[in-house]
Amino acid sequence: MIVQETTIQAKRLNANSQPFLLKKWLLITIALGFLGIFILVPLIAVFTEGLSKGIELYFAALTEKDALSAIKLTLITAAISIPVNTIFGVVAAWAIAKFNFKGKNILITLIDIPFAVSPVIAGLVFVLLFGSQGLLGPFLEANNIKIIFGVPGIVLATIFVTFPFVVRELLPIMQEQGTEEEQAAITLGASGWQMFFRVTLPNIKWGLLYGVILCNARAMGEFGAVSVVSGHIRGLTNTIPLHVEILYNEYNFSAAFAVASLLALLAIVTLILKSIVEWKTKK
Amino acid sequence: MGITIKEVSKAFGTFAAVKNVNLEIPTGDFVALLGPSGSGKTTLLRMIAGLEGLDSGNIFFDEIDYTYKPIKERNVGFVFQNYALFKHMTIFENIAFGLKVRPRKTRPSKNVIADKVNELLKLVQLDHLATRYPSQLSGGQRQRIALARALAVEPDVLLLDEPFGALDAKVRQELRHWLREIHQKLNITTIFVTHDQEEALEMADTVVVMNQGKIEQIGTPEEVYQKPANAFVYSFLGRVNEFRGSALFEDNEENIGYIRPHEIVLRKILQGNSVSSEVSHIHIIGSTVRFELRRQDTNDLFEAEMSIEQYQNFSPVKKGDILYAEFKNIVVFNTNSANEITLTEKSGIRTSLKSKLI
Numbered sequence: 001m002i003v004q005e006t007t008i009q010a011k012r013l014n015a016n017s018q019p020f021l022l023k024k025w026l027l028i029t030i031a032l033g034f035l036g037i038f039i040l041v042p043l044i045a046v047f048t049e050g051l052s053k054g055i056e057l058y059f060a061a062l063t064e065k066d067a068l069s070a071i072k073l074t075l076i077t078a079a080i081s082i083p084v085n086t087i088f089g090v091v092a093a094w095a096i097a098k099f100n101f102k103g104k105n106i107l108i109t110l111i112d113i114p115f116a117v118s119p120v121i122a123g124l125v126f127v128l129l130f131g132s133q134g135l136l137g138p139f140l141e142a143n144n145i146k147i148i149f150g151v152p153g154i155v156l157a158t159i160f161v162t163f164p165f166v167v168r169e170l171l172p173i174m175q176e177q178g179t180e181e182e183q184a185a186i187t188l189g190a191s192g193w194q195m196f197f198r199v200t201l202p203n204i205k206w207g208l209l210y211g212v213i214l215c216n217a218r219a220m221g222e223f224g225a226v227s228v229v230s231g232h233i234r235g236l237t238n239t240i241p242l243h244v245e246i247l248y249n250e251y252n253f254s255a256a257f258a259v260a261s262l263l264a265l266l267a268i269v270t271l272i273l274k275s276i277v278e279w280k281t282k283k
Numbered sequence: 284m285g286i287t288i289k290e291v292s293k294a295f296g297t298f299a300a301v302k303n304v305n306l307e308i309p310t311g312d313f314v315a316l317l318g319p320s321g322s323g324k325t326t327l328l329r330m331i332a333g334l335e336g337l338d339s340g341n342i343f344f345d346e347i348d349y350t351y352k353p354i355k356e357r358n359v360g361f362v363f364q365n366y367a368l369f370k371h372m373t374i375f376e377n378i379a380f381g382l383k384v385r386p387r388k389t390r391p392s393k394n395v396i397a398d399k400v401n402e403l404l405k406l407v408q409l410d411h412l413a414t415r416y417p418s419q420l421s422g423g424q425r426q427r428i429a430l431a432r433a434l435a436v437e438p439d440v441l442l443l444d445e446p447f448g449a450l451d452a453k454v455r456q457e458l459r460h461w462l463r464e465i466h467q468k469l470n471i472t473t474i475f476v477t478h479d480q481e482e483a484l485e486m487a488d489t490v491v492v493m494n495q496g497k498i499e500q501i502g503t504p505e506e507v508y509q510k511p512a513n514a515f516v517y518s519f520l521g522r523v524n525e526f527r528g529s530a531l532f533e534d535n536e537e538n539i540g541y542i543r544p545h546e547i548v549l550r551k552i553l554q555g556n557s558v559s560s561e562v563s564h565i566h567i568i569g570s571t572v573r574f575e576l577r578r579q580d581t582n583d584l585f586e587a588e589m590s591i592e593q594y595q596n597f598s599p600v601k602k603g604d605i606l607y608a609e610f611k612n613i614v615v616f617n618t619n620s621a622n623e624i625t626l627t628e629k630s631g632i633r634t635s636l637k638s639k640l641i
Binding site: 180181183184185186187188189190191194198199202203 | 332333334354355357358359360361363365367368369370371380381384385432433435436
């Protein structure tokens, strides 16, 4: 089909080649120019600034104690929030795509809330819930459970902000596939788990992976919500983005950009993985 | 395995899909559930498979109550309308699925599974396609694989939902014969759903005609065609001209008369009780010739048929010619009582106000 489309386009091109070519190149130049100024140049700037004081200082900034602890916390946060969101994402998408029930549209709207709401507000919600002045604050303090200004709060805020990625990715795929293959598996004698692992999961695996990649990128890069709940305690409750901010505010530019380059690298890896998955799904 | 359906009803919201249906299917029977869309035939089939729950009534397999039996314990083979093959598995893996998911105790060994799959691939005459994926197959091939997959678990009952609905005419014809052969070979109780009356009459031993959630008639293909129980069955099976109105039968508005196109006798000269009609179209379809005519008395359109041999003796006839049509054996049903009143000698002299081509 792609081949057909390109031949059709080629024909159109030939039909009025001169002005069309001009327009085409003009559009491409504008698009590429825009991308270059707003995305590529900053990306290069991050790396050049990070490396401006030499490669040794670059690695020193990355291996410094507080930086390592920030990296560790970011990885822990991602390691918890991604599996949680994957499981709940699959469950929610499954429920919405394969069953009819009252309140389905409300559920879909609720799933979109993290996208609609500013991350700062999302963070504040958790402070209002679990903070010492909050709804559950006295109870938590009495039982010596610390959520706000601690790792649990950061994880909760990250889960909240990244929840829609997996669901949103899976929902259209699952809706399109319908339920017939699953019903066929059941009539052939498969149990519920066998049906899920042998039929449902293989059918959604690329979409799921795509959702997980996006979810991971956001989980590691999230700033607003995490900033509100973390308390910015160095070496304890700082994630990579928060650590970058602190370094930057201390005018420690080269270290700030060195750590920031980690996130930039993550973005590049994410984009590459994303393209591979897209290419695989199209096949 | 025989199936007994007792007083089964099912509604989707406010829409009653199946209303109080009773049906007895003996072991080894080949049954067609025939009806227009929305008649409840697919719902009934899915209830037998357990894919749909019942609101009331019971379903028995060989006198054992299966009403609340889980799907996977029913041992039915179900062939879906769009085949529902597993896209990510090869043809071989698709057919082996039912055997591979069995609990370890009853699961056959790898070699036994492979033998079984190859045997089934031979049965459906597609053994060369074992390593392909469903997307690489044609519609007819997919249909056969779907059947092989359903047969792999050695089901007691085979259920097919519009098995040939998505195929082109020639492939459909081939597969009809082929499915009949398979049924004769395996002699497994088979129920299929169709809206195509030709398919039902050609393939089934028993035809169950359904309409609006109810069974209108159960019988052999010959019975339902020759002795339709009511107006619906008559008009649904085969082409038919419908005459209704006061002029048909003693000013009774509730009577509807039906006559099949091949029962109308066309002549070039007036003879007996005939109605002069103008030819508005002539179609030659293989061995039959179909006339579209307009009655000159009531200005209604109707359809008549004759064989090509008769037509050759009859010709030349062209559009605009006047022919005399004799309506022998008009069958009249009363819409209220559903009783059949057959007119034999009154042969529609001053018939119908409205005639409709179905």
